[in-house]
Structures are given as structure tokens and as C-alpha cells.
Amino acid sequence: MTKYKMAAAFARVNEEGKKAFTAYIMAGDGGLHTLKETILLLEDAGVTIVELGIPFSDPxxxxPVIQEAGKRALAEKVTLKAVLDELASIKDDISIPIVIMTYANPVFKFGAQNFADHCAAAGVSGVIIPDVPMEEEKEFKDPLSKHDIALIRFVTLTSSDERISETVNGAEGFIYAVTVNGITGARAGFAGDLSEHLARITEKSNVPVLAGFGVSSKEQAETLGAxxxxxIVGSKIVSLLHEGRGHEIKNLVPGRVGVK
Incomplete structure (x- = not known):
């Protein structure tokens, strides 16, 4: 699949006059046997990319919503290798780009090259490792680059203009623009100057910029997407899936994030 499949997905929604909608799910929440069915449900809902979280003991x-999902997956004995093996077995049945979200420790234990090789075999397009700063990304990025898999970078609300410029320079896949200070989870609202902040990042970046952390409604998706x-929507989708309300996810994808 590689990062080029992800780029093609972004190009497709752009040609349609829409914005990208990335859905985060926790791998193994409900058992790994549900993964294919869940990904196909997200495809049908109009999702552009699936961000697939790997359960970890110190996320x-x-x-809280994603932490609890991770605990449920860990109780099912779900591991990084098990997720990648399952993806490899179903990759021919899914067409949506997959981005793996994990932490540095599981990758270290697996081995960075071994991890990259397994990601390639699983058809992964990109990887997100939030506890690895850009200055320390090389040992992860180099093995992934050999397989044309993107390592996604973050821009936070506190990033200076200089830091934003450094981050977007050489960025791959997309920029993950964090919309709140703190952890993931639904928010009632965002800082008043957030749209200006997002627009500034987007102007500087040669890859798409996606806003994530706290996005939980169609209205928020429309506002930030503009x-x-x-x-990127995570906690809300994880909750809907856990509650057996996955059919409602399509209601979060405005216009399928369309520009009005």
C-alpha cells in the first residue's frame, strides 16, 4: 500500500472538493477477529484513512476512552505482531490506507527494522509514534523509508513558527496537527485562534494537515476541516464501536467532510 496509496486517497477527496476524514480505532478492542469487519464498515462510512492504534500499557x-479500549485489547492478549499479522492476512480485502499508531517501546522490543518489514507485509501506509520527537526519529524513519512507509510528524499548539517550518520540511504522509494541550478525548470546544493556527500550518506544509485530538462531532469536523x-476522530468512534453503534459513524463524516 505504502505512503503513495495514502497520497492517492488525499488527492481523491481533494478532487471531489472534500476534506479527509481519518478514523482512529483500537486494534483488538472486541477481538482481532473483528478488525476486517470494522475497517470495511469505516470504508462504507466514507472514511479516508484508518488510524489503527496498538494497545500499550503506558499510552x-x-x-480515558482510548485507554479503556487499550485495556480491553490487552485483556484479549493483542500484541503489535498479532495486529500486523492480522492486517497482512486481510490486506487484499481492504482498500483504505492504514496508518499504525503505536509507541516507541513496543517498536524497540520488536526491532525497528523487523517492525518496518512487518508493516510492509501488512500493507501499512504510515506510522505514528507520538512519544518520538523529530530529533530522534531517524532510527524509526530509515527502516520505514526503505518500504516507502511514512513516519507522521506532529505539530502542537505551542509550536513556534520556526518549529512548524522545521517539522513540515521533509514531512511525509501528513502532518498531525494537535488541536488541544493534553491527551486525546472529546472536547466541547477549542481555542478561539485554532483555525488561524491550522491555516498557518497548512500554508507552510507540502503534505496534508489533519487536525486531531478532541474532535467529536460533525460540526467540529466541518469547522476545523475548513x-x-x-x-482525525478517535475517542468518539471508539465509543460508538464499543457500544455497538458503529452504523452511526457515517453521521460524523460531514459531506463526507465536504466543503460547503
């Missing part, structure tokens, strides 16, 4: 970036290239 520093995750809010200032950048799309949004």
Missing part, C-alpha cells in the same frame, strides 16, 4: 497520549486538509 501517554491517550485519553482551516486545513481534514480531521
Amino acid at each position: 501517554v497520549a491517550d485519553g 482551516a486545513c486538509d481534514g480531521v
Whole structure:
């Protein structure tokens, strides 16, 4: 699949006058046997990319909803290798780009090259490792680059203009623009100057900019999507799936994040 499949997905929604909608799910929440069915449900809902979280015992970036999903997956004995093996077995049945979200420790234990090789075999397009700063990304990025798999970079609300410029320079896949200070989870609202912040990042970046952390409604997706290239929704989707309300996910994808 590689990062080029992800780029093609972004190009497709852009040609349609829409914005990208990335859905985060926790791998193994409900058992790995449900993964294919869930990904196909997201495809049908109009999702552009699936961000697939790997359960981890110390998820520093995750809010309570995703932490609980991770605990449920860990109780099912779900591991990084098990997720990648399952993806490899179903990759021919899914067409949507997959981005793996994990932490540095599981990748270290697996081995960076071994991890990259397994990601390639699983058809992964990109990888997100939130606890690895740009200055320390090389040992992860180099093995992934051999397989044309993107390592996604973050821009936060506190990033200076200089830091934003450094981050977007050489960025691959997309920029993950963090919309709140803190962990993931639904928010009632955002800072008043957030749209301006997102627009500034988007202007500087040669890859799409997606706004994530706290996006939980169609209205928020529309508002934030208007200032950048799309949004990432996690906790709300994880909750809907856990509650057996996955059919409602399509209601979060405005116009399928369309520009009005």
C-alpha cells in the first residue's frame, strides 16, 4: 500500500472538493477477529484513512476512552505482531490506507527494522509514534523509508513558527496537527485562534494537515476541516464501536467532510 496509496486517497477527496476524514480505532478492542469487519464498515462510512492504534500499557497520549479500549485489547492478549499479522492476512480485502499508531517501546522490543518489514507485509501506509520527537526519529524513519512507509510528524499548539517550518520540511504522509494541550478525548470546544493556527500550518506544509485530538462531532469536523486538509476522530468512534453503534459513524463524516 505504502505512503503513495495514502497520497492517492488525499488527492481523491481533494478532487471531489472534500476534506479527509481519518478514523482512529483500537486494534483488538472486541477481538482481532473483528478488525476486517470494522475497517470495511469505516470504508462504507466514507472514511479516508484508518488510524489503527496498538494497545500499550503506558499510552501517554491517550485519553480515558482510548485507554479503556487499550485495556480491553490487552485483556484479549493483542500484541503489535498479532495486529500486523492480522492486517497482512486481510490486506487484499481492504482498500483504505492504514496508518499504525503505536509507541516507541513496543517498536524497540520488536526491532525497528523487523517492525518496518512487518508493516510492509501488512500493507501499512504510515506510522505514528507520538512519544518520538523529530530529533530522534531517524532510527524509526530509515527502516520505514526503505518500504516507502511514512513516519507522521506532529505539530502542537505551542509550536513556534520556526518549529512548524522545521517539522513540515521533509514531512511525509501528513502532518498531525494537535488541536488541544493534553491527551486525546472529546472536547466541547477549542481555542478561539485554532483555525488561524491550522491555516498557518497548512500554508507552510507540502503534505496534508489533519487536525486531531478532541474532535467529536460533525460540526467540529466541518469547522476545523475548513482551516486545513481534514480531521482525525478517535475517542468518539471508539465509543460508538464499543457500544455497538458503529452504523452511526457515517453521521460524523460531514459531506463526507465536504466543503460547503
